[in-house]
Amino acid sequence: MTCEAAVLVLEDGTRYLGQAYGARGQRLGEVVFATGMTGYQETITDPSYVGQIVVMTAPHIGNTGVNDEDPESSRIWVSGFVVRDASRVVSNYRANGSLDDQLTEQSIVGISGVDTRAITRRLRDSGSMRGGIFSGTDAELSHEEQLTAVKDTAQMTGRSLSSKVSTAETYVVDAIGESIGRLAVLDLGVKTSTLNYLAERGFEVHVLPQTVSFDEMLAIEPVAVFYSNGPGDPSASDAHVALLTEVLKKGLPFFGICFGNQLLGRALGYGTYKLPFGHRGINQPVIDVNTLRTEITSHNHGFAVDAPVGEISQSPAGFGRVEVSHVNLNDNVVEGLRALDVPAFSVQYHPEAASGPHDANYLFDRFRDLVLENAKDSK
Numbered sequence: 001m002t003c004e005a006a007v008l009v010l011e012d013g014t015r016y017l018g019q020a021y022g023a024r025g026q027r028l029g030e031v032v033f034a035t036g037m038t039g040y041q042e043t044i045t046d047p048s049y050v051g052q053i054v055v056m057t058a059p060h061i062g063n064t065g066v067n068d069e070d071p072e073s074s075r076i077w078v079s080g081f082v083v084r085d086a087s088r089v090v091s092n093y094r095a096n097g098s099l100d101d102q103l104t105e106q107s108i109v110g111i112s113g114v115d116t117r118a119i120t121r122r123l124r125d126s127g128s129m130r131g132g133i134f135s136g137t138d139a140e141l142s143h144e145e146q147l148t149a150v151k152d153t154a155q156m157t158g159r160s161l162s163s164k165v166s167t168a169e170t171y172v173v174d175a176i177g178e179s180i181g182r183l184a185v186l187d188l189g190v191k192t193s194t195l196n197y198l199a200e201r202g203f204e205v206h207v208l209p210q211t212v213s214f215d216e217m218l219a220i221e222p223v224a225v226f227y228s229n230g231p232g233d234p235s236a237s238d239a240h241v242a243l244l245t246e247v248l249k250k251g252l253p254f255f256g257i258c259f260g261n262q263l264l265g266r267a268l269g270y271g272t273y274k275l276p277f278g279h280r281g282i283n284q285p286v287i288d289v290n291t292l293r294t295e296i297t298s299h300n301h302g303f304a305v306d307a308p309v310g311e312i313s314q315s316p317a318g319f320g321r322v323e324v325s326h327v328n329l330n331d332n333v334v335e336g337l338r339a340l341d342v343p344a345f346s347v348q349y350h351p352e353a354a355s356g357p358h359d360a361n362y363l364f365d366r367f368r369d370l371v372l373e374n375a376k377d378s379k
């Protein structure tokens with residue numbers, strides 16, 4: 001492994017010197033940390049990470065290499081990748097390459113050999129910051145030039161990124177087993193596991209571009225609608241909120257994950273806000289307020305819904321009663337919403353989490369049940 005210099009620069013001027021990892025060059029974005037001990041392939045291929053440089057808190061990354069089964073989409077989406085100790089050895093029966101080589105092939109600039117604990121503590125104390133990784137000839141730029149590039153990077157607040165990740169054309173994933181009808185999935189950056197879980201529940205899954213109109217959506221005659229996870233600030237997604245408002249008015253059953261939860265929150269009339277450093281990892285405790293069961297869950301969100309926890313409130317947009325169905329036990333952040341007078345619910349976290357945990361998988365069954373009940377009622 002070559003030992004070329006690289007540097008991670010944060011917008012407050014802090015510099016972390018390390019070694020070039022993956023591709024060489026300059027990559028800018030919002031620097032965030034992820035605490036998963038496993039699942040780095042799922043992390044880097046999650047489209048929700050567009051515009052973000054991800055710092056892995058697990059100290060040893062790359063040891064199981066890469067394979068063709070674990071990616072959550074067709075490519076790596078992180079803007080940059082920061083690890084402490086990049087594994088020099090690939091050891092796994094499924095591996096068909098090294099992470100280092102794949103980062104290089106896909107032009108993802110990384111840095112290794114930095115103190116990821118120190119970086120994480122700084123981000124935790126000061127909040128997520130913009131930053132840049134500089135290697136190759138870009139490592140030779142002056143400190144001022146590097147810092148200026150970082151400060152010129154767009155803030156995540158107010159950013160709309162759905163067009164960067166959504167499918168250009170509609171495609172269909174066939175139902176596994178007997179079909180219970182067509183599901184309209186708004187692709188805001190959907191993950192492969194989500195589509196598989198929905199197909200396993202009997203949906204004929206129609207994945208639609210994020211620009212789809214309500215009429216085009218209705219043209220597929222969906223029995224229900226699903227909004228996926230995705231990058232960007234939910235407050236910058238007015239068109240998706242307007243579309244969802246039509247869905248709710250029509251009484252179509254709805255389920256949303258992560259970005260989809262934030263957009264349901266907005267369609268119901270609540271606001272969203274930016275968390276100081278977000279939740280990213282696979283060990284977040286969430287309580288289901290109805291069953292009082294605590295789930296250990298996978299998260300990747302920097303924004304959250306501002307709805308009243310611990311009480312049933314009236315949807316400010318006129319959709320009746322709304323319950324905050326799931327709450328994060330670390331910080332009381334809203335992790336799920338359930339409308340009581342229209343057939344809609346959502347979660348802020350990831351029931352599809354492929355590297356686990358699988359505690360929240362039941363939510364796909366809940367969606368299937370909601371759709372079947374709704375079909376019965378409307379007969």
Ligand SMILES: NC(=O)CC[C@H](N)C(=O)O
Pocket residue numbers: 048228229230231232233234257258259260300301302303304
């Ligand atoms: N995974 C997601 O869907 C993330 C949603 C949103 N971009 C956030 O950061 O909160």
